[in-house]
Amino acid sequence: MQSVTKKAASTGTGREAVDQKARRRRYAMRMARNHWQLYILLVLPIIYIFIFKYMPMYGIQIAFKQYNLSLGITGSEWVGLKWFRMFFSSQQLPRLLGNTISISLYQLFASFIPPIVIAIALNEMRNAFFKKTVQLISYMPHFLSVVVICGILQQVLSLNGMVNNLLAGMGLERIQFLGRPNMFKHIYVWSGIWQNVGYNAIIYIAALSGISPELHEAAKVDGATIWQRIWNVDIPGILPTAVILLIMNSANILSVGFEKVFLLQNPLNTRASDVISTYVYRIGMVNMEYSLSTAVGLFQSVVSLTMLILVNRISRKLSDTSLW
Amino acid sequence: MASARANRIKDSSSDRLFLFLDWSLLIILVVVITIPLLNVVSSSLSAPSAVGAGKVFLLPKGFNIDAYKALTKEKQILTGFGNTLIYAIAGTCLNVVMTVMCAYPLSRRELVGKKGIMFYFTFTMLFSGGMMPTYLLIKSLGLTNTRWVMILPGAMTVYNMIIARTFFMNTIPQEMNEAAEIDGASDMRLIFSIVLPLSAPILAVLTLFYAVGHWNAFFDCFLYITDPKLFNLQVVLRNFIANIKAMMDSSGITDSIAAQQDVALFQEVLKYAIIVFTSIPILVVYPFVQKYFVKGVMIGSLKG
Numbered sequence: 001m002q003s004v005t006k007k008a009a010s011t012g013t014g015r016e017a018v019d020q021k022a023r024r025r026r027y028a029m030r031m032a033r034n035h036w037q038l039y040i041l042l043v044l045p046i047i048y049i050f051i052f053k054y055m056p057m058y059g060i061q062i063a064f065k066q067y068n069l070s071l072g073i074t075g076s077e078w079v080g081l082k083w084f085r086m087f088f089s090s091q092q093l094p095r096l097l098g099n100t101i102s103i104s105l106y107q108l109f110a111s112f113i114p115p116i117v118i119a120i121a122l123n124e125m126r127n128a129f130f131k132k133t134v135q136l137i138s139y140m141p142h143f144l145s146v147v148v149i150c151g152i153l154q155q156v157l158s159l160n161g162m163v164n165n166l167l168a169g170m171g172l173e174r175i176q177f178l179g180r181p182n183m184f185k186h187i188y189v190w191s192g193i194w195q196n197v198g199y200n201a202i203i204y205i206a207a208l209s210g211i212s213p214e215l216h217e218a219a220k221v222d223g224a225t226i227w228q229r230i231w232n233v234d235i236p237g238i239l240p241t242a243v244i245l246l247i248m249n250s251a252n253i254l255s256v257g258f259e260k261v262f263l264l265q266n267p268l269n270t271r272a273s274d275v276i277s278t279y280v281y282r283i284g285m286v287n288m289e290y291s292l293s294t295a296v297g298l299f300q301s302v303v304s305l306t307m308l309i310l311v312n313r314i315s316r317k318l319s320d321t322s323l324w
Numbered sequence: 325m326a327s328a329r330a331n332r333i334k335d336s337s338s339d340r341l342f343l344f345l346d347w348s349l350l351i352i353l354v355v356v357i358t359i360p361l362l363n364v365v366s367s368s369l370s371a372p373s374a375v376g377a378g379k380v381f382l383l384p385k386g387f388n389i390d391a392y393k394a395l396t397k398e399k400q401i402l403t404g405f406g407n408t409l410i411y412a413i414a415g416t417c418l419n420v421v422m423t424v425m426c427a428y429p430l431s432r433r434e435l436v437g438k439k440g441i442m443f444y445f446t447f448t449m450l451f452s453g454g455m456m457p458t459y460l461l462i463k464s465l466g467l468t469n470t471r472w473v474m475i476l477p478g479a480m481t482v483y484n485m486i487i488a489r490t491f492f493m494n495t496i497p498q499e500m501n502e503a504a505e506i507d508g509a510s511d512m513r514l515i516f517s518i519v520l521p522l523s524a525p526i527l528a529v530l531t532l533f534y535a536v537g538h539w540n541a542f543f544d545c546f547l548y549i550t551d552p553k554l555f556n557l558q559v560v561l562r563n564f565i566a567n568i569k570a571m572m573d574s575s576g577i578t579d580s581i582a583a584q585q586d587v588a589l590f591q592e593v594l595k596y597a598i599i600v601f602t603s604i605p606i607l608v609v610y611p612f613v614q615k616y617f618v619k620g621v622m623i624g625s626l627k628g
Contacts, residue, residue: 034434073460143540147602150565202618
């Protein structure tokens with residue numbers, strides 16, 4: 001209000017400006033009154049989000065407290081950065097960070113190109129029946145639960161499972177895949193690609209179908225080969241989509257999918273499979289160190305949010321593509 | 325003239341190479357995706373001795389359905405199946421209603437303060453309280469070890485809400501809202517007589533996304549429920565795979581098999597069978613509803 005009057009004094013047409021502002025406010029009020037039913041509809045979702053999403057954020061304060069069940073969240077004693085100091089000086093930190101970042105970077109880069117290649121291959125496929133069949137089959141694993149996927153992995157990779165039978169058939173030695181720490185990353189990442197490559201291609205197929213056919217026609221007239229058309233028409237056409245997906249995925253650099261790591265973890269591979277989210281689970285749910293666990297979780301969320309904002313800003317500068 | 329002709333020949337040969345690679349790539353993709361799945365299904369239908377000897381690859385050896393017969397007699401699996409059905413049906417109904425209630429107002433231009441309200445919702449996608457604070461909250465609300473914990477905390481996902489909002493914004497023309505308003509129809513009337521009848525596709529998309537989510541839900545049940553009577557199918561499956569011997573002993577399957585040697589072999593087949601059993605509903609329904617999932621991804625890729 002103050003800025004309005006100040007502006008009014010300096011411009012001379014102040015009265016009009018104030019009037020306009022007031023008029024706009026009156027209009028908004030009337031609009032809100034006319035559509036009160038829309039607000040009624042929103043009440044339940046707002047309450048739901050408040051209880052189940054914002055109340056836990058209130059609980060984050062135990063990261064700075066000595067949480068005590070009987071004193072509750074608000075009543076527990078304030079200890080400042082004690083838990084953060086403890087985490088950052090812990091001996092497990094290098095291993096946790098190393099595993100987490102290497103798994104997620106590996107995943108980020110290994111799973112970036114395959115869906116694009118599959119999307120282009122499907123887009124150029126002229127045999128409609130074959131194309132439909134490939135889509136039907138390749139989207140399917142995405143809908144299997146993470147428990148089923150890990151069950152399949154355990155069975156297929158077990159000592160007398162399919163993969164080892166094939167190895168033995170070729171005269172090679174049987175390998176206990178899930179017991180080898182150095183194999184964990186590859187199993188985790190490539191089974192993820194196996195499960196999601198088809199489904200992740202959908203979004204690129206949508207982007208490809210949005211490219212004007214005239215561009216392809218023009219390129220054909222100019223004598224471009226199919227390879228040149230893909231490189232000069234298709235790739236630029238799906239680049240914005242690819243950048244958006246990369247932004248969203250890079251934000252998750254510290255949050256490797258908890259469930260799958262947890263389910264594939266066993267005493268033999270913990271050295272390679274212990275990541276921040278499984279650590280948060282273990283010290284919180286198993287060791288009952290609620291405050292430490294919350295502090296580590298908070299560190300993870302803050303890094304994710306910061307990454308998202310940073311990568312988004314960089315991408316907006318470089319390519320005019322951004323999430324918001 | 326000659327060079328143009330040479331060019332054309334070169335082009336068509338490189339095009340042919342492309343076609344060849346295109347077919348090969350997609351065939352390899354299908355093969356790689358199918359083989360492990362076929363192997364799991366075939367193993368579940370094979371004789372335990374054939375599975376143990378590593379003789380099963382793509383087709384069952386010594387076809388039988390003993391493992392499935394054992395599963396249908398297994399109480400924990402039936403309980404888990406029933407619980408998952410309850411959670412999925414009740415949860416999905418609540419999900420769809422909540423999502424529409426939230427998405428529709430936010431799709432309307434007339435909603436004053438829309439930006440702020442949208443931020444209130446989308447912020448929860450960027451930042452969350454984390455595992456422990458959420459656990460403590462759920463516990464203090466008294467939801468642990470109740471069926472509610474599988475339904476209420478996930479009453480709506482903001483991502484699906486945004487998909488629904490995008491759909492409403494793109495399919496319900498603004499003129500229709502204005503015309504209805506001039507005719508004196510309230511917003512509620514508008515929803516029931518115009519918006520919902522036009523929204524069958526998005527309702528199908530939401531139902532399927534949520535239903536699959538409930539069917540596959542594992543961690544919430546694992547974390548918040550310790551009473552075996554309330555376990556869902558995924559948790560039962562996980563317990564079976566992690567600890568098949570104890571599960572078999574407790575359920576009496578072990579007693580029905582004479583030789584100790586056979587028990588160990590049968591356990592393996594049983595693991596394969598329960599993996600398949602858990603996925604059957606998804607596999608059966610999936611081919612018929614696949615197009616809705618694709619539609620959902622397409623709408624989601626539009627920027628609202």
